Amino acid sequence: RKVIEDGKQPIKRFFQFHWPGLASSQPGQLLIMGNKLLTQYDVSKEPTYYSIELKWRLHSASFKEKPDEKLTIFLFERKVIEDKKYGKNAKEQIVEVLKKDATCLQRLRHPHILSVIEAVTEERSTLAFATKPVVGTVAQLLENNRHELSNLEMKCGLLDIAEAFQFLHQDAKTAHLGFSPHCVFIDPQGKWLLGSFGYSQMGMQWGQLSDCPFGFHGQEAPGMLSYEPPARYAAPEMCAIPAKCGLESDMFSMGLLTYELMSNDRQPLLRGAPRGYSSSVVRQQAVPADLYPILMKCLSANPAERPTIAAFINSEFFMDVNVRAIRFLEQLNEKDEAQRVTFLKGLPKLLQDGSSPLCSQRVMRERVLPRLCSALLFPTLYGVVIPIIINTIKKERVTDPMHFQNKLWPSLKPMFSAKEIPIEVVTLFLKELDLLVKLAAQDQTQAVLLPFLLRCLELQEPNILNEVLEKVPYLHKQFEYRQVKDQILPRMLQLLLTSTNSKVKVQVLMGLSRIFEIFDKNTIQDIVLPAFEKLTKLDRAPAVCMCLLGCYDAMSKNLGHKVTSERILPLIMPLLVEDGLTFEQWETQLSVAKKLMQRVETARRKEYEAKKDAQAESQHALGADTTQAASSPP
Numbered sequence: 001r002k003v004i005e006d007g008k009q010p011i012k013r014f015f016q017f018h019w020p021g022l023a024s025s026q027p028g029q030l031l032i033m034g035n036k037l038l039t040q041y042d043v044s045k046e047p048t049y050y051s052i053e054l055k056w057r058l059h060s061a062s063f064k065e066k067p068d069e070k071l072t073i074f075l076f077e078r079k080v081i082e083d084k085k086y087g088k089n090a091k092e093q094i095v096e097v098l099k100k101d102a103t104c105l106q107r108l109r110h111p112h113i114l115s116v117i118e119a120v121t122e123e124r125s126t127l128a129f130a131t132k133p134v135v136g137t138v139a140q141l142l143e144n145n146r147h148e149l150s151n152l153e154m155k156c157g158l159l160d161i162a163e164a165f166q167f168l169h170q171d172a173k174t175a176h177l178g179f180s181p182h183c184v185f186i187d188p189q190g191k192w193l194l195g196s197f198g199y200s201q202m203g204m205q206w207g208q209l210s211d212c213p214f215g216f217h218g219q220e221a222p223g224m225l226s227y228e229p230p231a232r233y234a235a236p237e238m239c240a241i242p243a244k245c246g247l248e249s250d251m252f253s254m255g256l257l258t259y260e261l262m263s264n265d266r267q268p269l270l271r272g273a274p275r276g277y278s279s280s281v282v283r284q285q286a287v288p289a290d291l292y293p294i295l296m297k298c299l300s301a302n303p304a305e306r307p308t309i310a311a312f313i314n315s316e317f318f319m320d321v322n323v324r325a326i327r328f329l330e331q332l333n334e335k336d337e338a339q340r341v342t343f344l345k346g347l348p349k350l351l352q353d354g355s356s357p358l359c360s361q362r363v364m365r366e367r368v369l370p371r372l373c374s375a376l377l378f379p380t381l382y383g384v385v386i387p388i389i390i391n392t393i394k395k396e397r398v399t400d401p402m403h404f405q406n407k408l409w410p411s412l413k414p415m416f417s418a419k420e421i422p423i424e425v426v427t428l429f430l431k432e433l434d435l436l437v438k439l440a441a442q443d444q445t446q447a448v449l450l451p452f453l454l455r456c457l458e459l460q461e462p463n464i465l466n467e468v469l470e471k472v473p474y475l476h477k478q479f480e481y482r483q484v485k486d487q488i489l490p491r492m493l494q495l496l497l498t499s500t501n502s503k504v505k506v507q508v509l510m511g512l513s514r515i516f517e518i519f520d521k522n523t524i525q526d527i528v529l530p531a532f533e534k535l536t537k538l539d540r541a542p543a544v545c546m547c548l549l550g551c552y553d554a555m556s557k558n559l560g561h562k563v564t565s566e567r568i569l570p571l572i573m574p575l576l577v578e579d580g581l582t583f584e585q586w587e588t589q590l591s592v593a594k595k596l597m598q599r600v601e602t603a604r605r606k607e608y609e610a611k612k613d614a615q616a617e618s619q620h621a622l623g624a625d626t627t628q629a630a631s632s633p634p
Helices: 088-107 138-145 151-171 247-262 292-298 309-313 321-330 337-352 361-377 379-393 401-417 423-431 433-439 442-457 462-478 481-498 502-513 521-538 542-559 561-577 583-630
Strands: 003-006 009-012 041-043 057-063 070-077 116-122 126-131 184-186 192-194
Touching: 041 070, 070 088, 088 116, 088 126, 138 184, 138 247, 151 184, 151 192, 151 247, 151 309, 151 321, 151 361, 247 292, 247 309, 292 309, 321 337, 321 361, 337 361, 337 379, 361 379, 361 401, 379 401, 379 423, 379 433, 401 423, 401 433, 401 442, 423 433, 423 442, 423 462, 433 442, 433 462, 442 462, 442 481, 462 481, 462 502, 481 502, 481 521, 502 542, 521 542, 521 561, 542 561, 542 583, 561 583
Parallel strands: none
Antiparallel strands: 003 009, 041 057, 057 070, 070 126, 116 126, 184 192
16 A cells, blocks of 8 residues: 655555445544534544545545435645745645636536535635545556456446536536546446546637647656646647647547556556657557547547547447446436336346356446345336346345445335335245345344234235245244244234135144244243144144144154143044045044154153163162171171
């Protein structure tokens, strides 16, 4: 990890766990006197990111009243430029660039432009403003994880920025003129956002170059802040004599970043200002085939030959089905109902190919799953979306408890108490309840999943009951014994005695037969057996009789021969004369009755044999004592 010396205090860069190369800052509150904006929030002590090019320090922060709501503070301390190396004019221009950056961001509103929450506050020693949370910059990714990011992630990010430029050029008539990896921020959802508008120029038209306000003299010593944009990402005409700039200049800078992100070695095309630049430095084999034609136009030395941002977005490079799928997911709430359903029904086919870029671990975790969860805002999509989510989280390494609880559970949680939800979804939740229990926090298992299970036990839908009764034997260890005994068991027995559907009764009995070993003997004798006695009087349908037989057999093993003789056999014997039984069923009943009687017989014989052995030992001991007494001398 790099350390940047700034005066006397080293500033460390920390990296975000879920985006390689990015990180939240260390805990602790930032204490800088004099800027009232900083006192309104809980601000982290260490910056999440800082660079000479960015100039701002990024600090993670949260609302004091709502600590779960995050934001990012952009902070600049004037002491950074108090060094004698900075002339008065340079100091003033650096501050003006930063102030212009903050005010332009406040004016420009777009989903892919950094969103300001608190306007810039200027104090004697600091400048600060607040935005929606970001976790770092693309420059940070390139510095620390240049080769770990997939081409699909890069494409998605470039499309984010291209759409921001489309708004900037076509609607705001503004040229950025300072575009570089340091201007591209990444939010917690992985979306790329355009920022750093301190060098931007308004009132620009395509095809009309203006005089460039930058000289690119490069007089700053290494490590010094500059009031000019990074020269190696500037367009050739900006560095020419006379220097010109326009919307076309942004397209060259966009081409440079695209090359750096998509080339095989992921290295910058240029190492300095593009004086004497020729597009011949771009090797065709260094970039993807579908990118090369549009990239060569972007990197043309002649501004008139460069494509508009609309042409860049509509190029073959962005026609990737995986990119379009992610973009559709991000814009799902803007589509009509038919479009949503059609897309979501086709999405599983894209997710079936494990080698697809769409199925990479980070793309699934950060781009696909959170967007699918956001689709749960539409109740009509439950039946389509939830199966995709469940099938996705079942895949290896796609999620883990921390990721699930932070990113997915807030959207999934309301589904377990929804008033209207398809039966198929409830059944699916029950089928995968063991997976959900593993991923959810323990308190959520008790507060959400257990009540869901209990409500399902009260339903009369056979498919749901079948699933819930299948799961109870395997999930009982996830719940406290008291909850199983006091909440789950009573509902199962109530269902058994009140349902008019023999199939439901059979399902309950089969479920109970698998969990008798959970309960203590008193619970079985005092609660379960009396319920079975009532059921025997209420319903002697052959299917119920056969299930009762299996339960009695299981209970007999658990309770022992005495209870078998006194309580269970008296319940089985009347079933042997039940007229509704077929011959095969009667034979099974008789066989089990004999087995239980054999169990009693075996146990009793062992008792008698034990008594007989004990008596023999006692008599033997008494006989030995008598012999010893007779042989003793008087």
